Structure formats: structure tokens, C-alpha cells
């Protein structure tokens with residue numbers, strides 16, 4: 001059988017023309033899928049992440065179920081925290097818990113600046129997933145990922161998810177030297193980790209700065225931007241595109257672009273054409289359907305998908321995605337429907 005590689009996602013990352021707009025979903029492997037819940041009945045999430053065969057199997061679930069244009073390796077942004085010295089647990093209902101959070105300068109000093117060998121299971125999962133994808137008739141690219149340093153630092157300091165980031169900002173404003181030392185350690189770990197994912201076979205990498213939107217532009221510039229810039233520039237000799245994503249970043253878009261990335265991920269709080277106008281045409285854009293839209297009746301979903309595509313007008317460099325991850329109760333058929341809508345509504349006449 002002749003393989004026909006589906007490279008429209010890679011092309012869009014490079015702002016090259018495509019036959020139709022590529023689409024994938026953040027958190028596309030997860031509890032909204034019955035196949036995933038079945039695996040989770042038998043194994044906790046950390047076990048799935050740390051067992052390359054299971055992680056690869058779960059990575060393949062949405063690829064087999066939907067006509068999506070990219071896969072994303074199954075892992076979690078918090079995995080590097082463990083080898084750095086933190087005690088991580090995913091508790092049912094509560095989300096991630098870190099039992100020994102970083103409280104101050106001495107907590108920062110105690111963190112180990114580990115190399116990517118400590119997360120070798122992720123590279124192994126990438127190799128297995130790539131192999132499985134390559135054996136399909138129409139292989140799609142596989143995305144690797146890491147949390148960005150601000151978002152990871154917030155989990156390290158708060159000990160879990162947070163609403164107001166009081167301790168995180170407390171360290172940032174109260175002990176900037178400790179803050180920068182923490183961000184430096186995290187940035188070195190993240191660049192080594194992404195490098196190892198690329199060398200294991202990840203064809204694109206995404207940096208998730210999910211919670212950075214809680215900062216004002218001055219704080220982003222001073223406390224975050226140089227560190228993200230360090231990570232992204234450390235990977236510039238690799239030929240893989242980098243997606244730089246955050247939520248609530250309407251006030252930060254220009255600064256995120258300055259920090260780097262071939263693709264900027266935007267959420268639904270901004271019109272995608274306004275965001276792109278501010279970012280400039282020399283960068284690709286990923287987004288930006290509100291994940292809650294997927295709970296609406298199909299005609300309403302169609303209207304909103306069409307609105308995003310109308311705003312973009314088939315400009316090269318658009319990757320369709322949600323503005324944030326798929327939610328656990330999302331109807332699977334609606335995910336399927338969005339993929340068809342995007343492909344059909346954006347098909348270029350040849």
C-alpha cells in the first residue's frame with residue numbers, strides 16, 4: 001500500500017498553503033472517550049504516563065477515532081516535577097497535588113536540575129507512538145510538549161491548581177532572586193526535556209503556558225519572557241516548529257510572540273483575526289473555539305466554527321483547535337463533527 005503522509009499540520013505551522021485547515025484538539029486523549037476511561041479503570045494516570053506501551057496506546061485512541069491532523073503524546077506537564085524532587089499525586093476530584101511545595105529560596109535551591117534521562121519513559125512512548133502511526137495508511141505528525149516555566153512554577157509553589165496565584169506572585173514580587181532562580185532551573189529542565197522529545201521523534205513541540213494570563217504585561221516581560229525566550233532559542237537549531245500557547249493572554253500576545261514560537265496558540269476570549277493582526281503575518285496561529293461550544297447543538301457549533309474560519313479567510317498558517325483543552329463530559333460525536341466542519345468549510349478549490 002502506498003502511504004500518503006498527511007502533512008497539512010506541519011505545512012500550516014510553516015505558513016505554507018494547505019488543501020484544507022488542519023485540526024487537532026488539546027487534551028484530545030481523555031475522559032470524554034470511553035476507550036480512555038477503560039484504560040483508566042485499570043491504571044492511574046501516572047502509571048499510564050510512565051508505561052510507554054499504555055501512553056502510546058492512549059495517544060492513538062483519538063487518532064483512530066477521528067480524522068484529526070495531528071497526534072499529541074500522552075503525558076502531563078507536571079511529570080518533570082517528580083525527578084526535580086517534588087512529590088506529585090493526581091487525586092480523584094481534586095486534580096494534581098504536590099505534597100512538598102516550594103515555599104522559598106531554600107526550597108528552590110533544593111530542586112534538582114535533572115536531565116531528560118529522568119523522563120526517559122516519555123521518549124520511549126514517543127518512539128512507540130510514532131511507530132504505530134507510521135504503520136497507518138495516512139500517517140499524521142506527532143506533537144511533543146512541556147509546561148512553560150511560569151505555569152509549572154505556579155503548581156510547584158501553590159502545591160496544586162490555584163485561583164489567585166497568591167503564593168506564586170508572592171515569591172515573584174517578594175523575592176525576585178528566588179523567583180528567577182526557580183525559572184532558570186525550570187527552563188533548563190524544560191529545554192532538555194523538549195530536546196529529548198524531538199530526538200525521540202516528536203515532529204512539533206508545544207509549550208503550554210496555561211495560566212500565564214493572570215499576569216500583567218510588565219510582569220510578563222520582567223519575570224517570564226526572558227525564560228521562555230531562553231527555552232525557545234535553545235531549540236532554534238532543531239527544525240521542528242514550536243507552538244507557544246497560553247489562555248487569558250489577550251493583553252500579552254505581542255510579548256508572547258517576542259518570547260518566540262512559530263505558532264501562537266490563542267483562546268476564545270479574543271477574535272482570532274484581531275489576535276492575528278496584532279501578532280503580525282509572520283507567525284502562524286492556533287485556535288480558538290471555546291471548549292464549552294462542544295456542548296451546544298450542532299447548528300450552533302457549525303455557526304461558531306464557520307465564524308472562526310470566516311475571520312481567518314484561509315490565510316496560510318491557521319491551525320484549528322479549541323482555545324483550551326477538551327472538557328471531560330464533551331460529546332464524542334460533536335468532536336467528530338467539528339473535524340468534518342473544519343475540513344469541509346475550509347477546503348481550498350484546486
Ligand code: CP3
Nearest residue numbers: 026027028029030072073074075076077095096208210325
Ligand atoms: O492533549 C493530550 O491528549 C495529551 C495529554 C495531556 C494531559 N495533560 C493528560 C491529562 C496534556 C497535553 C496535558 C497538559 C496539562 N496538564 C496542562 C496544560 C493544558 C491545560 O489544560 O491547561 C495542565 C495545566 C495540566 C495539569 C493537570 N493534569 C491538571 C490540572 C489535571 C487535573 C484536571 C483534569 O483535567 O482532570 C491533570 C490530569 C490529566 N492530565 C488528565 C489528563 C487526560 C485527566 C486525569 C485523568 O485521566 O484522571
